[in-house]
Amino acid sequence: xxxxxxxxxxxxxxxxxxxxxxxxxxxxxxxxxxxxxxxxxxxxxxxxxxxxxxxxxxxxxxxxxxxxxxxxxxxxxxxxxxxxxxxxxxxxxxxxxxxxxxxxxxxxxxxxxxxxxxxxxxxxxxxxxxxxxxxxxxxxxxxxxxxxxxx
Numbered sequence: 001x002x003x004x005x006x007x008x009x010x011x012x013x014x015x016x017x018x019x020x021x022x023x024x025x026x027x028x029x030x031x032x033x034x035x036x037x038x039x040x041x042x043x044x045x046x047x048x049x050x051x052x053x054x055x056x057x058x059x060x061x062x063x064x065x066x067x068x069x070x071x072x073x074x075x076x077x078x079x080x081x082x083x084x085x086x087x088x089x090x091x092x093x094x095x096x097x098x099x100x101x102x103x104x105x106x107x108x109x110x111x112x113x114x115x116x117x118x119x120x121x122x123x124x125x126x127x128x129x130x131x132x133x134x135x136x137x138x139x140x141x142x143x144x145x146x147x148x149x150x151x
Contacts, residue, residue: 026116028057028080031145036122036136046124046136048114055080059087059114059124066130074109084115089128119145 026032030050037045047060061074076087089112095104110128117123119142125133 025083026118026122026145026147028052028083028085028116029145031119031143032116032122034138034140034143037139038134038136041134045139050080052080057085057087057114059112061089061124076112078114084113087112087114089126118147 028050030052033049035045035047044063046062049058051058057078057080059076061076063072063074064070065072072091074089074091076089078085078087089109090106091109093105093107094102096102110126110131112124112126115123120138122136123133124136
């Protein structure tokens, strides 16, 4: 009986370790650059750019206001030394098409966490004027990306 309990406990620990390993974040790399989306949210998505030379990640989020209909662009940047990447999100306002005046305003919108489970899947968790998590998948083809574990 005691031996059976020990074996079951060891099996549970092994399963938990395997599960944790399977969920490890992919290393932040330029192979993740491109367009990403959630197929259930057609017409919305992300452009993600990893910039190792400056240790920065840049995200442009193309979405809509909560009441619907009004297009909204939110941009964010974060330090690559953090994995997953923590982003400060800004929402531009004002401005005019193809004109320097009036100058656009950049207003703090909130924060987000960007993580990648593989070279083709990830998640974007945000908190600001609203909050949630969007499971994302690559829209553009993978050029060169390694599914190795994060830093």
